[in-house]
Amino acid sequence: MNFKRDISTKTYSGFALSALLVLTILNVLLQNIPGKVERAGEKLLELNAQEGVANAVTTVVVYFRGFDTLGEIAVLFIAALGIGLMLSSHSKVPHKEESNFILQKASKLLFPVIMLFGVYVMIYGHLSPGGGFQGGVIIASGVLLLLISDQNFEIPHSVISALETFAGIAYVLIGLIGLVVLDRFLGNFLPHDISEMGMLFSGGIIPLVYIVVGIKVGSEMSLIVQNLIKRNDDD
Amino acid sequence: MIETFLSYLNQNSTITAMVNIGSMVLFFIGLFGLLTHRHILRIFISISIMEIAIFLFFIGSTFNKAFTAPIVEEGYTNIAVMNDPIPHALILTAIVIGMAVFALGVSFAIEYHKLTSRTDINEMNEMGES
């Protein structure tokens, strides 16, 4: 273990002492918790039963804290914008090696299964663990598989651009319609009966919003992955 | 002998102590890697290990052996013994944002390497320090 930055023994001993101090303080503080702690989630679990959605985490992410999800999508958009500014150019040359025979044949078999699984995870987000973020990234990993096995495969930039724009505008439009109808941004204006809990068409606007989030995340991650693989030839 | 050891491990206070000690040791391993490496990509890996340690600490401190997952199913309809859904939503957002910042930092490192072909953080001195 030869680390090339010299660190004296005083730093190592100070490190170990601070680690011990943090561990003892944490253990002492967290052992003396009173018997019944009030959780913030109990009231939310009861409110969730009125929306008619089986998965409680989906309701918290999309409906009760829907504005935070809008901010998170904005952060992802800025990151994809920064990567696209720096790493893309107009003259793209495919990478020079030809891939393996097994990889070429197997990726054509695996790609439809991965896409189907990604769409399934995205649509059933309100009934079982899953949702928009997970399904979108699964779709992007399927696109990555095709990109490394085929030399001439490329998703045209206009298609990704159109998908991303449509999804972003649809999210804000759903929120504004809720503001007009129910006097609340992202209000639930579609019918949501509690007797339909567990069916596919339940919960009002919650599955719609999660599908829109999934489309946006999937197209952005595909753009990031495509910019990192294709190289330009002028350096 | 084995049964007493297993039943000692199953108490709530022991599980809380294990979660605290384990996640803090992981955090300090990541901090150690952050301070002693020179290549810039290894610094990013160490920051990512520190983030994983914080997520484990957060979710492990709301764990109770009698609770189940917060999803309503056929045989699990009792709301009073369900887990808390708010920390799960917070950690979901934190994981996605951590990945986005990470990808942007890696693309910065690639562009810098193309311009000056240096990856050592002691040599990145355009300001003129020695």
Next chain:
Amino acid sequence: MTGLIILSTFIAVIVVAFAVVVQKSLPDAIILFMGVSLGSVVLFFVFQAPDVAMTEAVIGAGISALIFLMALKHFKEER
């Protein structure tokens, strides 16, 4: 039984994380980091949080480590 699973998985994650920091060659360190992420997925599953486990499995072990490997190819080209 739950305590035994948590103890053994924590020990495995800490050993693999120490190997990531000490490793000399960079592609090996990235693959071991994928192992740390998968160990944390098992821990999230035992803590009764299925949504967080699925997100960490897809993003941590699926996209984050692969972005690293693709960036490493840009670094080696200039030598």
